[in-house]
Amino acid sequence: MNDNTPGGSATLAQPHHQVQPGPTVLSTAQLVEALPGALRKLDPRELLRTPVMLIVEIGAVATTVFSIVDPSTMGWLVTVWLWLTVLFGTLAESVAEGRGKAQAASLRALQQETMARRLRGSVDHLRSAGDLATQTIEEVPSTALRAGDLVVVEAGERIPGDGDVVEGVASVDESAVTGESAPVIRESGGDRSAVTGGTTVLSDRIVVRITSDPGQSFVDRMIALVEGSERQRTPNEIALNVLLTALTAIFVVVVASLYYVADYSDAHQSVLVLTALLVCLIPTTIGALLSAIGIAGMDRLVRRNVLAMSGRAVEAAGDIDVLLLDKTGTITYGNRQASELLPVDGVAADDLARAALLASLADETPEGRSIVTLIREQYTGIDASEGSAGSLVEFSATTRMSGLDLPDRVIRKGAASAVASWANETGLPAEQASAPQLTDLVERVSSSGGTPLVVAEQVGTQPARLLGVIHLKDVVKEGLRERFEEMRAMGIRTVMITGDNAVTAAAIAREAGVDDFLAEATPEDKLALIRKEQQGGRMVAMCGDGTNDAPALAQADVGVAMNTGTTAAKEAGNMVDLDSDPTKLIDVVEIGKQLLITRGALTTFSVANDVAKYFAILPAMFVVAFPDLEVLNIMRLSSPQSAIVSAVVFNALIIVLLIPLALRGVRYRPSSASSLLRRNLLIYGVGGLVAPFLGIKLLDLVISLIPGL
Numbered sequence: 001m002n003d004n005t006p007g008g009s010a011t012l013a014q015p016h017h018q019v020q021p022g023p024t025v026l027s028t029a030q031l032v033e034a035l036p037g038a039l040r041k042l043d044p045r046e047l048l049r050t051p052v053m054l055i056v057e058i059g060a061v062a063t064t065v066f067s068i069v070d071p072s073t074m075g076w077l078v079t080v081w082l083w084l085t086v087l088f089g090t091l092a093e094s095v096a097e098g099r100g101k102a103q104a105a106s107l108r109a110l111q112q113e114t115m116a117r118r119l120r121g122s123v124d125h126l127r128s129a130g131d132l133a134t135q136t137i138e139e140v141p142s143t144a145l146r147a148g149d150l151v152v153v154e155a156g157e158r159i160p161g162d163g164d165v166v167e168g169v170a171s172v173d174e175s176a177v178t179g180e181s182a183p184v185i186r187e188s189g190g191d192r193s194a195v196t197g198g199t200t201v202l203s204d205r206i207v208v209r210i211t212s213d214p215g216q217s218f219v220d221r222m223i224a225l226v227e228g229s230e231r232q233r234t235p236n237e238i239a240l241n242v243l244l245t246a247l248t249a250i251f252v253v254v255v256a257s258l259y260y261v262a263d264y265s266d267a268h269q270s271v272l273v274l275t276a277l278l279v280c281l282i283p284t285t286i287g288a289l290l291s292a293i294g295i296a297g298m299d300r301l302v303r304r305n306v307l308a309m310s311g312r313a314v315e316a317a318g319d320i321d322v323l324l325l326d327k328t329g330t331i332t333y334g335n336r337q338a339s340e341l342l343p344v345d346g347v348a349a350d351d352l353a354r355a356a357l358l359a360s361l362a363d364e365t366p367e368g369r370s371i372v373t374l375i376r377e378q379y380t381g382i383d384a385s386e387g388s389a390g391s392l393v394e395f396s397a398t399t400r401m402s403g404l405d406l407p408d409r410v411i412r413k414g415a416a417s418a419v420a421s422w423a424n425e426t427g428l429p430a431e432q433a434s435a436p437q438l439t440d441l442v443e444r445v446s447s448s449g450g451t452p453l454v455v456a457e458q459v460g461t462q463p464a465r466l467l468g469v470i471h472l473k474d475v476v477k478e479g480l481r482e483r484f485e486e487m488r489a490m491g492i493r494t495v496m497i498t499g500d501n502a503v504t505a506a507a508i509a510r511e512a513g514v515d516d517f518l519a520e521a522t523p524e525d526k527l528a529l530i531r532k533e534q535q536g537g538r539m540v541a542m543c544g545d546g547t548n549d550a551p552a553l554a555q556a557d558v559g560v561a562m563n564t565g566t567t568a569a570k571e572a573g574n575m576v577d578l579d580s581d582p583t584k585l586i587d588v589v590e591i592g593k594q595l596l597i598t599r600g601a602l603t604t605f606s607v608a609n610d611v612a613k614y615f616a617i618l619p620a621m622f623v624v625a626f627p628d629l630e631v632l633n634i635m636r637l638s639s640p641q642s643a644i645v646s647a648v649v650f651n652a653l654i655i656v657l658l659i660p661l662a663l664r665g666v667r668y669r670p671s672s673a674s675s676l677l678r679r680n681l682l683i684y685g686v687g688g689l690v691a692p693f694l695g696i697k698l699l700d701l702v703i704s705l706i707p708g709l
């Protein structure tokens with residue numbers, strides 16, 4: 001299993017795969033499907049979230065009562081169209097939600113109950129008792145699994161729940177979740193240990209520690225996400241909603257006082273006319289489409305295989321200044337494999353091999369296992385039986401070393417600087433800890449982009465001896481350079497952060513085409529770098545895959561975890577990229593910007609529209625009482641009644657016409673914020689002012705043909 005199969009999916013060469021373009025018009029099927037949901041949303045308690053639409057509904061109730069008491073053609077026309085206005089609003093939201101339904105249905109198929117083979121006892125207890133997979137096994141339904149349970153999964157079986165591989169290596173078919181058919185490697189110890197419930201093991205046998213309780217799995221969260229049921233409104237969206245509500249409240253007061261003013265000046269206005277006026281003046285267009293815009297933004301991300309757990313992060317992505325990327329597993333495929341052993345002068349190759357083997361026998365990381373494989377293949381006959389008497393010193397990202405403590409000696413392997421300072425502590429003089437020959441070997445490996453692990457041994461209480469270097473190789477993912485260039489054009493600086501040494505980091509940074517790098521970084525350093533950037537007022541995105549990236553992923557404004565990464569990383573970030581493609585951030589940024597622009601454009605359009613409608617209705621209402629208002633009657637509509645009905649109909653139709661735009665998003669082209677603003681004000685502001693004049697005039701020509709108007 002230790003071949004060089006990329007750990008990520010193989011989709012990197014074609015980052016924009018399978019993105020269906022959004023609809024340009026609504027299909028009848030879509031509308032019919034969305035209708036039941038739209039009707040349910042007419043419940044006033046649901047409408048409380050969008051007070052603008054609640055006011056329209058109250059208005060519709062008022063005109064219904066009015067029309068029953070005092071029936072007229074105009075009364076019923078206004079009433080019907082007011083109800084349609086509310087319905088079009090709920091329909092927009094329902095259509096937006098509907099787009100995720102098919103995907104949710106296929107995800108639900110992954111949740112079917114399977115039998116799981118659960119091990120009795122804790123992992124440590126089982127491990128000390130021998131091979132995990134031969135322990136007592138009980139069959140339980142997958143729904144009975146709880147976080148902490150251990151299960152065995154073999155080739156051909158479905159993984160019964162989310163978890164981390166604690167023993168073994170397997171190739172896994174994750175296509176049901178990621179849509180990518182190439183199998184991925186999942187293995188214990190490293191950053192590729194997380195498995196998703198519902199995916200299938202293709203080869204070998206793994207022991208998985210379940211990490212989620214029923215109902216809280218990754219697939220559960222995905223379903224909630226694509227259905228939009230868990231959508232939290234973002235601070236921006238809430239602020240805009242408050243603004244729209246305030247505007248609505250002002251118009252309610254204005255129109256109510258108009259009732260008295262009109263009465264006083266003998267130009268009495270009916271509840272019907274005033275309600276129609278109110279609905280035309282309040283920002284119904286954006287009120288109706290606001291929620292659909294947000295849902296559609298999340299949906300566009302899902303279509304690009306990115307799961308955003310928070311809408312706030314999607315909006316933040318629109319303003320990103322810096323992108324930090326972990327190296328191993330993010331920029332590279334994360335399959336660091338031992339490729340050669342390089343002993344220093346005076347050390348026999350077999351002695352280095354034995355020490356390296358001893359230091360790796362119990363090392364469950366992919367690096368450790370690949371060292372064992374290499375030595376077993378190339379240095380046959382090395383005896384490492386004494387290893388069983390030793391105790392493992394596990395690798396940690398903080399010490400950057402691992403090894404074995406034997407009764408008579410201690411063996412360490414790890415990052416050159418870490419091993420050098422350890423050797424120094426055992427009494428090895430500093431100049432010997434960085435002897436020129438060893439430094440040469442380290443340089444040689446590093447400058448090729450490889451990771452050097454220095455191997456050292458301390459016998460008794462003597463100073464440690466440095467034996468040589470293990471060359472770990474990793475492969476940079478394809479197509480990164482062009483995409484990082486695109487980011488540069490968008491004004492985003494890319495910085496690679498790695499626990500590796502500076503020379504390796506520089507080589508990989510050059511190959512991948514990032515702007516800058518930070519080497520020998522501990523998890524704390526990664527976190528500190530993000531804080532520093534944020535304190536400088538910059539918005540930071542972070543892409544990572546490892547448990548050691550988790551704090552940084554949590555701190556970043558946008559934290560994108562690779563799907564190949566650990567459970568800890570996926571839980572810490574606010575997005576997961578199912579394709580494990582760090583350059584996917586470009587799409588995330590574009591969608592974030594597009595979301596903000598679409599909301600701004602439709603708000604501008606909505607308000608401009610309402611201003612224009614004022615000129616259609618007010619002259620019509622008062623022209624009989626005040627003939628002087630004739631100068632304002634620039635639209636020359638056929639009758640006051642027809643004018644009012646036309647305005648109400650236009651107000652409702654414009655919502656339906658704009659649903660496709662709300663769902664698809666306003667087109668985003670990289671350009672400066674100010675030119676974007678200018679362009680949008682021009683199109684949506686001026687467009688919003690002109691549209692009602694044309695629309696209402698045309699409607700009036702038709703509506704005036706109706707008898708009684």
Ligand SMILES: Nc1ncnc2c1ncn2[C@@H]1O[C@H](COP(=O)(O)OP(=O)(O)OP(=O)(O)O)[C@@H](O)[C@H]1O
Pocket residue numbers: 326327328329363365367368395396397400401402413414415416451452453497498499500501521522546548
């Ligand atoms: N199994 C291991 N035993 C000893 N040392 C290791 C082992 N694995 C990695 N190292 C050393 O520790 C350093 C840090 O490794 P780690 O996987 O934490 O990197 P990182 O911080 O995630 O950065 P990146 O993923 O970007 O390379 C490596 O560069 C390597 O020198």
Ligand SMILES: [K+]
Pocket residue numbers: 279280281282283284285610651
């Ligand atoms: K309106």
Ligand SMILES: [Mg+2]
Pocket residue numbers: 191326327328329545546
């Ligand atoms: Mg890593």
